[in-house]
Structures are given as structure tokens and as C-alpha cells.
Amino acid sequence: MNPLKMYIVFLTMACVGLFIPRQINGEVFTALADMEELLETEAYLIGNLEAYIATQEQKLKFLKRRAIDYQKEHNEAESDVSAYLSNPINAYLLTKRLTSDWKSIESVMAYDVGSEYLGNITVYRQFLKFPSDEDLNGAAVALMRLQDTYNLDTSSIAKGELNGVQYSTEMTANDCFEMGRQSYLNKDYYHTALWMREAMDRLTSDTNHTTSTSKADILEYLAFSVYKQGNVVSALRMTNQLLELLPDHERAMGNKVFYEKHLKEEEVIKADKKLKGDDGSDELEAENFYLKPYSNPHIYSTPERRLYEQLCRNEIRLSLAELSKLKCKYVTNNSHFLKIAPLKLEEAHLKPYIVIYHDVMHDEEIEFVKQVARPRFKRATVQNHKTGELEVAHYRISKSAWLKDEEHKYVADISQRVEDMTGLTTETAEELQVVNYGIGGHYEPHFDFARREETNAFTSLGTGNRIATVLFYMSDVEQGGATVFPLLNLSLWPKKGTAAFWYNLHASGEGDYLTRHAACPVLMGQKWVSNKWLHERNQEFLRPCELLPDHAEM
Ligand SMILES: *[C@@H]1O[C@H](CO)[C@@H](O)[C@H](O)[C@H]1NC(C)=O
Ligand SMILES: *[C@@H]1O[C@H](CO)[C@@H](O)[C@H](O)[C@H]1NC(C)=O
Ligand SMILES: *[C@@H]1O[C@H](CO)[C@@H](O)[C@H](O)[C@H]1NC(C)=O
Ligand SMILES: *[C@@H]1O[C@H](CO)[C@@H](O)[C@H](O)[C@H]1NC(C)=O
Numbered sequence: 001m002n003p004l005k006m007y008i009v010f011l012t013m014a015c016v017g018l019f020i021p022r023q024i025n026g027e028v029f030t031a032l033a034d035m036e037e038l039l040e041t042e043a044y045l046i047g048n049l050e051a052y053i054a055t056q057e058q059k060l061k062f063l064k065r066r067a068i069d070y071q072k073e074h075n076e077a078e079s080d081v082s083a084y085l086s087n088p089i090n091a092y093l094l095t096k097r098l099t100s101d102w103k104s105i106e107s108v109m110a111y112d113v114g115s116e117y118l119g120n121i122t123v124y125r126q127f128l129k130f131p132s133d134e135d136l137n138g139a140a141v142a143l144m145r146l147q148d149t150y151n152l153d154t155s156s157i158a159k160g161e162l163n164g165v166q167y168s169t170e171m172t173a174n175d176c177f178e179m180g181r182q183s184y185l186n187k188d189y190y191h192t193a194l195w196m197r198e199a200m201d202r203l204t205s206d207t208n209h210t211t212s213t214s215k216a217d218i219l220e221y222l223a224f225s226v227y228k229q230g231n232v233v234s235a236l237r238m239t240n241q242l243l244e245l246l247p248d249h250e251r252a253m254g255n256k257v258f259y260e261k262h263l264k265e266e267e268v269i270k271a272d273k274k275l276k277g278d279d280g281s282d283e284l285e286a287e288n289f290y291l292k293p294y295s296n297p298h299i300y301s302t303p304e305r306r307l308y309e310q311l312c313r314n315e316i317r318l319s320l321a322e323l324s325k326l327k328c329k330y331v332t333n334n335s336h337f338l339k340i341a342p343l344k345l346e347e348a349h350l351k352p353y354i355v356i357y358h359d360v361m362h363d364e365e366i367e368f369v370k371q372v373a374r375p376r377f378k379r380a381t382v383q384n385h386k387t388g389e390l391e392v393a394h395y396r397i398s399k400s401a402w403l404k405d406e407e408h409k410y411v412a413d414i415s416q417r418v419e420d421m422t423g424l425t426t427e428t429a430e431e432l433q434v435v436n437y438g439i440g441g442h443y444e445p446h447f448d449f450a451r452r453e454e455t456n457a458f459t460s461l462g463t464g465n466r467i468a469t470v471l472f473y474m475s476d477v478e479q480g481g482a483t484v485f486p487l488l489n490l491s492l493w494p495k496k497g498t499a500a501f502w503y504n505l506h507a508s509g510e511g512d513y514l515t516r517h518a519a520c521p522v523l524m525g526q527k528w529v530s531n532k533w534l535h536e537r538n539q540e541f542l543r544p545c546e547l548l549p550d551h552a553e554m
Contacts, residue, residue, distance in 0.1 A: 304445055
């Protein structure tokens, strides 16, 4: 699935004016299955539009034929008025044309072909899935999240290029304008300015004027967003440009006065300072204030965020010294099953110990798990550590479902394999959680274990804390979607059929804070994973407690 295409599907529907306000869900865009339904909706709409055009054309064809007939008759009359009108038949026909004939023409002209087809759309709304305004906003935000995380420049995205790979869809000036408008609605003036500039560039190069967006519209948003970013000089310049195009634009006139007043006040302050014998350093600051580059307030807001994004982009890796200590090996580990089919283990990190097992879920199992999970998908939730309640959160966008061992042999087989891989029991484990990350789906840095202050977490389960995590990758991801550990400089790239395993707790039962990890947003394609979270209870003899918080190594 291509994020640009998805956004444009939403946008097309928005432009046709088909959005209906629904409950705020903002989750349509998280899964591919939902997007498929939207394509079906679009097929209906296109069919309806074509039928409308055909009917409208029939109507125009009829009127055109009449016009030609009348014109012909009229020309004849004009060529010799008295001869024409002295013919009693002609006199009758002219009178008829201007009475009953014109009445029928008028009624055809007045006949509103559109209302029937608009009625069709009302019907569609009852049985087809339509995205809401929130969905459009969500799709735009998802695209901007990808832009920030993967450092993509606006014009490349608009050209349909993601991370150097050319995908087919190109965005129009109006597509970009809408990206800007959505950012504006979210009060995100940084992205408003980026996308409005792009819209302006596209409009200037679009010599065919195929778009409904006007230069004045763009200038208005652009001026306000650069003002909000502190650049009053540019805001004023753009407003003046806007007034050149539309001298009567009332809001622009008001804004012009406002910006000028703002600038004058700044000048007074500056002059005041000079009088007081300032050394001019503040002046420099004020100058910078106006020339402040457009900075993204969201990006790099914390050192962790910076690391997280760099890891998602594969810009940071383990040092060679660390890499050289890692091994690959076959493990049999006293299991009868494994003696026949040993597991392929690849060490990903030593302290804490994180391993990748290769070929631990085969395609048939993967297809089965996806198929069973799909109809049960819900927007993934996180536990509120204060109340212990599950709730949706903007920092975890994905769909998930839970599968029980008893449901099918395959699910039980997977649990058995988890035991073989970890040497732990799955008796106290949670059910298999299946997760689908669509475009922009992600999970920001988090711990899998409950921290001390999270007193309500897992208490209802009565199985202790999450001692370990097994994360199965059930798809390859075309671009993005890594699992990253910001404190370790480690990125794990999804590969279908592999699984990652690590302990969340030290042998002493203390949480291992270095296991903090995140799921990077999916840039292209989609990501399927499943989790098996193992709990402390009943592991006493399998992983004996120790007093020191020893890192587990196997
Ligand atoms: C749409 O409306 C037209 C005119 O009323 C009707 O002929 C047509 O069957 C409708 N199409 C659908 C798919 O409902
Ligand atoms: C503009 O229109 C012409 C003729 O209709 C077409 O050949 C050309 O490709 C169009 N250019 C763009 C940028 O769409
Ligand atoms: C092997 O089995 C032992 C004991 O059953 C367990 O402690 C260890 O973690 C297992 N290791 C692997 C790699 O499965
Ligand atoms: C991770 O990489 C950054 C940048 O290369 C480096 O400054 C930092 O020390 C590394 N951290 C670890 C834990 O290796």
C-alpha cells in the first residue's frame, strides 16, 4: 500500500464533498483491509458520476439540436424578413416556437439531472464505508509523520518519491494545499508552511490550470503560518502579494494593518533600546527573530526521539567492536523436537541479550494467523498505568487481535515453539497478540514490562510482570517498520518468519530499562507481527531468581 495513493483516495472523496461527519474514530487508515473497502466505495462513486455525465450529455445534446434547428430557421427569416413573415405558416411557426416550444426548452433547462444522482450517493452512504474528516486528517498526519521520521523533503513526496524510490502517484497543487490545510487545522504551522509552499510551486508549474486551488488561497494560509512562526516580514510581503491579486480581500486588508502595526511596535522597542545605549546584541536577536528559519517544533524534541528517528532511518548501527562479538549458531537445547530441527539463532545484542531466531514461523501458519485475526481487529490499546484500564493512544497506531492456544493447533504450536526458543513456560503467558501496522502505523518508545510506579498493570492477570518478549515478524516490510532500541543503538529489520526474543526483567526481577524499544512507522508496505509476552509466574525453576540484577545470557 502506498501512503500517497491512500491520502489521495481520501482527498478525492473530500473534494467531491462526500464526507459525512461520523463519530471520531480516525482509524480507517491503520489497516489495509479498510482501505480496500474505500476503493469499493470509490468504484460506486465513479460509476455514478459517469452515469450522471452521460445523462447530462444527453440533455445538452437535445438542447444543442434544438438550438441548431432554431438558428437555421431564424437565419432564413433574417435573410428576407418580409418574405418570411408574409408566409402564414411561418408566422404560425414563429409564434409556436416562442410559446409552447420555448416552454419545453425551459423545462428541459430547468430539469435537474444532478438531484437523482446525488440521491444515489445518499443511498451509498447507508451501505458503503466513507472516510470522515478525521480520517483525512489522520491520513495527512500519518504522511507528515513519515516525512519527519524519514527526513523526506516535501517536493520529493509531492513527486511521488519515497526515500529515493519513485512510486507512481504525483500530487497536484490541490493535494498539497489540502495537506497544508489539514496541518493548519491541527495548528501545526511548520507543516502548513512546507506544504503551502509546495502547493505554490506546483501551481506555478501547472500551466494547464488543472486545479481548483488559487494562488490567493495559498498565500493566505502561507502568510498566516509564517506569521505564527515568527516571520512577520514575510507574512506582510505575502499579504501584499495577495492584495495585488485580490485588492478587495477583507481579511487580507485587516491582516496587513495588523502585521504593519506589529512591525512598527518592534521598531519602537528597538529604537528605545538604542536610546538607552544598548550594545546592539538584542537588536541582533530581534533581527534573527524575523529571519528565524522554519523549524519543526516536533522534530528532535528529546534526545531519545532523535535517536529513535536516526535508528528508524538506519543511520546509526552497532559499533564494529560490538558487532564482532555477536555470533550465529544452531541451538538444540535438550528438546527432542529441536534435535531434529535445530533453531537458527542470531545474536543481535549481548547486554541485554537479544536474539533473532530464523525460520520459526512458516508461511502456512502466518496465513492462518492473519486470516483468523483480521475479522477481530481492533485499534490497539495501551494500558493506563494509573487506572489499569485499556485505552487507545496516539502514540500506538495499529490494529490488533488476540488468539488463544485452544483455538487451533497452529496457535498451540507457536506457543510450544516459544517454549523451545526461550526455555520458559507459556503457561502464564498472555495470548498471542497479532498486530497489523498500516501506513504510518507505529508504536513510540516504551517498555514491555510494568515499572514499579505502574502498580495497576497486570495485577488482574495475577501472573507477575512480563519477564520476556517474543516478537514474530509475519511479513517483510518494503520500507520502514524497524523495531528499534534507542538506548542500544540497535535496529531489528522485519523479515517474514523470524522472531526476536529478549528478557524484559533482570534475573532479580528488576525491569531492564535498556530494553526500551519502539516500532518505527511503516513507510511503504505493511507490517504484520505477533507477540508472545511471557510472565514471571511458574518460571521459578526455569529461570531462577537471583539477588543481583544480572543480565541473562543463555
Ligand atoms: C442512480 O440514479 C439513477 C437515476 O435515478 C438510476 O437510474 C440508477 O440506477 C442509480 N444507480 C444506482 C447504482 O443506484
Ligand atoms: C497540458 O495540456 C496539454 C494539452 O492538453 C498536454 O499535452 C500536456 O501534457 C499538459 N501538461 C501538463 C503538465 O499536464
Ligand atoms: C535452553 O534450555 C534451558 C533450560 O531448559 C534454558 O535455561 C535456556 O534458556 C534454553 N536456551 C535456549 C536458547 O533455548
Ligand atoms: C549510539 O550512537 C551514538 C551516535 O553514534 C553514540 O553517541 C552513542 O554513544 C551510542 N550509544 C551506545 C549505547 O552505543
